[in-house]
Amino acid sequence: MTREENIFNAAKSAGLRDAERARIRTRLEAFVNEHLAIVPSPYGNLFLIFMHRSVMIPLSLLLIVALSGGTAFAAEKALPGDTLYSIKININERVETALAASDLDRAAVVAHHALTRIAEVRLLAAKGRLDDVTASKADATLAKNVTEHAAVVEKLTAEGDFAAAGDATLALETAFDTEYQKLVAEEKTQKSQEKGEAALSFIAKAVRTYSNATSDQRIVAESRQLAVEGKDRERIAAERARDNAESGLLAFSSTGSAAKASIPPESSRMMTLFALPAEGKDSSASASQDTSLKGDAMVSATGTVSADAQARLEEARQFLVEGKARLDAEAYTDAFVFFKKAARATADARLLLRVANESQQESQKGDSGTSTSSSSPQSVPPSKGDAPTRIDGSVKGTIDLGL
Amino acid sequence: MSGQRDEFIRAYDEHSDALFRYCLFRVSDREMALDLVQECFMRAWNYLSRGKEVGAMKPFLFKTMHNLIVDEYRRKKSLSLDVLAESGFDPGEDQSGELMSAIDAERAFALLAKLPEEYREVLFLRYVEELPFEEIAQMTGESKNALAVRAHRGIEKLRGLIEEKV
Numbered sequence: 020m021t022r023e024e025n026i027f028n029a030a031k032s033a034g035l036r037d038a039e040r041a042r043i044r045t046r047l048e049a050f051v052n053e054h055l056a057i058v059p060s061p062y063g064n065l066f067l068i069f070m071h072r073s074v075m076i077p078l079s080l081l082l083i084v085a086l087s088g089g090t091a092f093a094a095e096k097a098l099p100g101d102t103l104y105s106i107k108i109n110i111n112e113r114v115e116t117a118l119a120a121s122d123l124d125r126a127a128v129v130a131h132h133a134l135t136r137i138a139e140v141r142l143l144a145a146k147g148r149l150d151d152v153t154a155s156k157a158d159a160t161l162a163k164n165v166t167e168h169a170a171v172v173e174k175l176t177a178e179g180d181f182a183a184a185g186d187a188t189l190a191l192e193t194a195f196d197t198e199y200q201k202l203v204a205e206e207k208t209q210k211s212q213e214k215g216e217a218a219l220s221f222i223a224k225a226v227r228t229y230s231n232a233t234s235d236q237r238i239v240a241e242s243r244q245l246a247v248e249g250k251d252r253e254r255i256a257a258e259r260a261r262d263n264a265e266s267g268l269l270a271f272s273s274t275g276s277a278a279k280a281s282i283p284p285e286s287s288r289m290m291t292l293f294a295l296p297a298e299g300k301d302s303s304a305s306a307s308q309d310t311s312l313k314g315d316a317m318v319s320a321t322g323t324v325s326a327d328a329q330a331r332l333e334e335a336r337q338f339l340v341e342g343k344a345r346l347d348a349e350a351y352t353d354a355f356v357f358f359k360k361a362a363r364a365t366a367d368a369r370l371l372l373r374v375a376n377e378s379q380q381e382s383q384k385g386d387s388g389t390s391t392s393s394s395s396p397q398s399v400p401p402s403k404g405d406a407p408t409r410i411d412g413s414v415k416g417t418i419d420l421g422l
Numbered sequence: 423m424s425g426q427r428d429e430f431i432r433a434y435d436e437h438s439d440a441l442f443r444y445c446l447f448r449v450s451d452r453e454m455a456l457d458l459v460q461e462c463f464m465r466a467w468n469y470l471s472r473g474k475e476v477g478a479m480k481p482f483l484f485k486t487m488h489n490l491i492v493d494e495y496r497r498k499k500s501l502s503l504d505v506l507a508e509s510g511f512d513p514g515e516d517q518s519g520e521l522m523s524a525i526d527a528e529r530a531f532a533l534l535a536k537l538p539e540e541y542r543e544v545l546f547l548r549y550v551e552e553l554p555f556e557e558i559a560q561m562t563g564e565s566k567n568a569l570a571v572r573a574h575r576g577i578e579k580l581r582g583l584i585e586e587k588v
Contacts, residue, residue: 022584023577027549029530033446034439035459043460047434051427051467263452366453 038189045193098139099156100148108160116167122180126171126187133164133229134194137222144218154221165191165229172236181244188237195230198222231367238359242352253351260358261346264339267365268332328371335364430470433479434463440480440551441487447531447546448491458494462487481557484547488561536583541576548573 035043094103094111112132119125140157143149168191175184245253342357438459445462446455466486469476476482534542543562547553548569555566555573562569 023549023580026530026533026580026584027545029526030443030447030534030546030550031527033443033527033531035442035456039456040438043438043456043463044431044434046460047463047467048431050464051430266451267453362453369453 038185042189042193045190098143098146098148099153099160100143104156122171122175122178123183123187126168126175127190129164129168129171130187130191130194133161133168133191134198136161136164137198137225140218140221149218149221158221158225161225161229165232169232169236172240176236176240176243179243179247181240181247184240185237185244188233188240192230192233192237195226195233198226227367231363234363235360238356238363241359242356245355246352250351253355254349257342257346257351257354257358260355260362261339261342264335264342264358264361264365267362267369268335268339328368331364331368331371335361335368338364426470430463430467433483437480437483438463441483444484444546444551445487445491447534447550448543449494450535454494458487458490462490465490481553481560484551484553484557485561533583534580537576537579541572541579544569544573545576545580 094106097103097107116125116128116132119128136157140149140154143153143157168187172184172187175181175187245256338357338361342354342361345351345354345357441462442455442459445458446452449455449458462483466483469486534546537545544558547558547561548555553561555569558564558569559566
């Protein structure tokens with residue numbers, strides 16, 4: 020074999036990791052199935068995600084009906100704010116969870132319940148019933164579902180079943196990602212206006228909040244698995260995670276991050292949807308409920324996205340610094356966790372900036388020469404640690420990575 | 423439709439690694455490569471689900487991926503193989519999970535990334551992904567002969583790079 024052939028053969032060995040391959044496959048299957056359906060059911064996609072568990076839930080339902088008569092069955096269709104909703108949550112779903120054959124199945128059932136909350140919010144919005152009270156009920160129940168899921172994952176991790184813990188977190192993370200993809204698709208096709216606005220806002224925030232939390236759990240499970248595999252493997256994995264995190268951050272600093280971070284003075288709804296409320300105030304949420312979203316409210320939301328992305332990048336940088344300190348101290352597992360968190364925070368910042376970028380393109384298309392002077396660039400709140408400057412009519416926030 | 427769906431998912435299982443590898447080589451950003459692989463298959467399914475037919479799946483998927491990468495270059499103009507060559511990247515793990523192979527892949531990618539731009543893609547597609555010149559020509563819109571000559575010169579350049587390393 021020639022040396023050139025050796026090079027080509029070595030290149031051939033690069034590929035997807037098993038978890039990555041599985042994650043994309045799950046999304047792809049959901050996408051393909053969704054585009055097969057002629058009349059999509061509002062619950063259809065949720066069942067498709069956990070198709071292999073789908074037999075369990077109808078069986079549970081049959082048992083519930085047998086025990087309680089028609090009330091429990093009727094409660095299945097209840098939404099937050101309905102009288103029967105508490106029966107659905109406290110009896111039906113608890114029975115379903117209790118009947119799970121294993122902890123991994125239990126995690127899947129609870130993840131299914133979490134996604135049901137999102138479907139409920141969509142239905143509430145479609146019926147014009149999504150308001151502060153019903154959204155708050157759905158959010159509280161969703162938080163409970165995610166906490167319950169986290170408890171199962173913790174149990175699996177504590178018992179040393181790291182692969183199951185990783186699978187369980189990946190399933191929920193993937194499901195949230197699928198919701199995100201649907202959200203973006205809906206936004207692009209302009210399917211949802213007016214009534215869907217609050218639902219999209221709710222889902223976007225839920226996806227970001229809970230997906231990040233679930234991801235943290237997956238990282239812990241992976242690190243525990245590493246610890247079992249030995250010091251050499253830990254060190255190599257930590258170094259690779261460091262390289263990955265660094266290259267992610269470098270991509271921001273060396274490949275035109277300023278352009279990506281360019282935040283326009285006006286924007287579309289997507290930016291508002293993805294802006295999580297700052298501590299102690301909820302400017303983005305209140306803005307998102309105003310379907311007109313113009314003027315200062317929009318500018319405020321834009322600024323929140325910019326600050327949020329900057330904050331995530333700063334977090335990523337801190338994680339990287341912490342990771343390097345742990346690596347120097349030969350605490351490889353801890354270092355691995357910090358580097359993975361750095362990569363995750365960078366990806367999150369990238370998502371925020373991508374949304375901002377797309378919004379900018381949309382608004383440029385939509386404007387077609389129309390003046391946008393209603394929103395003054397000077398009124399954009401300064402980003403964390405870096406005041407925005409006006410450049411050719413747009414607000415450009417530079418990102419200092421400190422690398 | 424169900425048969426077509428199953429066939430499509432099988433195509434994912436069969437070609438996703440090759441497409442990811444090609445994409446990673448071109449964009450040198452693992453997260454972006456993952457996004458583009460997903461986007462590639464979704465676009466392909468959108469095309470197929472509209473009742474359109476493709477001859478062979480592999481070249482069709484590579485062509486779709488090639489177009490996505492070109493779009494991404496145009497849109498961001500921020501993808502640089504120089505970054506890959508200088509800062510390295512995470513090549514992932516090969517099918518057998520052998521760590522040494524992953525390290526070798528990183529070195530191989532870094533070396534190929536040092537080739538002049540005009541030789542990189544054709545060498546990668548021909549000798550790593552093993553696509554025939556005819557299919558590469560369909561992807562890139564160039565003639566088979568031109569590609570063959572460029573591949574030959576590319577091999578010479580690669581030899582030179584290896585010599586420098588030795």
